[in-house]
Amino acid sequence: MTAAITTSGLTRRFGEVVAVDGLSLEVRPGEVFGLLGPNGAGKTTTIKMLITLLPPSGGRATVAGFDVASEPRQVRRSIGYVPQLLSADGALTARENLETTGRLYHLPTADRRRRTDEALRFMGLEAAADRLVRTFSGGMIRRLEIAQAMLHRPPVLFLDEPTVGLDPIARRAVWAHVRQLREEEGTTILLTTHYMDEAAELCQRVGIMHLGHLAALGTPESLAAEVGPGASLDDAFTHFTGTELEAEGGTYRDVARTRRTARRLG
């Protein structure tokens, strides 16, 4: 079966800064793939190129078999995206948010209504369906956003730090939904996260990015094992990112560059 996401030599520069530097990667259909890395490692820039929000400076990438540069509309039809920031519109109700999304994906009216109701039920938001989203809790908003991103049943879903700022109960609820999407819909999911427990919990494979490069790639277990017996994914993360920064000297310029990129991306 063809890969759900491929990149080869994918590069993005912002002036002097190379945010993503020749990234080559393959995400298999139906897997949950975690993109890890410190702030400014290039995770969000990578996602933005894959979802057609940012044109690559070099290399190429395909999503669901479509080229991000030459077939952006087909890519957009095939993906769902939950940004790091809030994407549900607080000035509309949950139902209106879903309806608007359904209309922009041109779902037939009957289908749209049915799926909106299903999505509200699936995410446990039925009682709050006609409340303005600005009155929602963080966990409710995230669940609504995932429902919105999945309304058109895209084969590929992008989640950019899906549980940042959520309490442990809301996090677990999001995890349960991610697993359910993979198991029931066979959705390929690419997610970024800063939480190693989240990556270990959800992802079949993870890639650790550092300064625009892929520093490591494998299953959470294999990456931990590479570092040493008894090591965790946390240790692997430090090993593949932290030490390398030391080895490069971790100069003021490096740090400034990383932070500047992080700010730009944040």
Added chain:
Amino acid sequence: MTSLERAAPRAGWAEPPAPVRFLWDSWTIAEGELRKLAHDPTELLTRAVQPILWLLVFGQVLARARAIPTGQLNYMDFLAPGILAQSALFSAIFYGISVIWERDLGVLHKYLVSPASRTSLVTGKALAGGLRAVVQAVVVYLVAAAVGVHLDLSPLALIGVTVAVVIGSAAFATFSLVIACLVRTRERFMGIGQVLTMPLFFASSAVYPIAIMPDWLKVLAQVNPLTYMVDAVRGMMVARGTPSFPYALDFGVMIAVTVVLIAIAGRLYPRLAM
């Protein structure tokens, strides 16, 4: 890879043809904006205060002074259409800040990764900006009637004014979107908005006729889209009102400006999410 292997979206719904999609997507965006207004109309109501003051205070004083030659119209009749256009301009010119909000929140990104074209997203915003102004127009009509402006209330005149207000406001709302795409931060946007409104307003025929302007200002007034909006509204809103230009020119300028600005804004829109 052959095309057969492509992971097509599994849901098998048919996509409408491109022109239908464009109209549908634009309307979807516009309708969402109008729903937001319906949920919280505070902004519209506060924006209605300014035109009321212009008509009640500024207009009444200048009408008594008889300082401005306005031909066959008395000053209040002359001013009311100008204030209608002005209130549309003032609310439309700050419309772009909403997309900067959406960008900062992340809402904008969701729209930009949907299959809707950038141009339809912008057109929807422009249309919403135009329709918002109709509410303001109603307020101005009520105040104008209260202060004794001789309104032309024939259906044709009302329809004409509505169309002029929607297109003119859509033009300024799109102009505002273009600025928002260029400056991308709220602070810079507010600064530029403030700088632009007064010149646009005073270099138009909103509160005095072009005939009494110094020559350099006449030139500015003639390239100012607001002049054409005021002219069309003045021709239709008040009894015995006559436009200085042919309506075809008034509407032609407004439509052309809107179309060009939508094309530019559609090109710039993705910059907001980069």
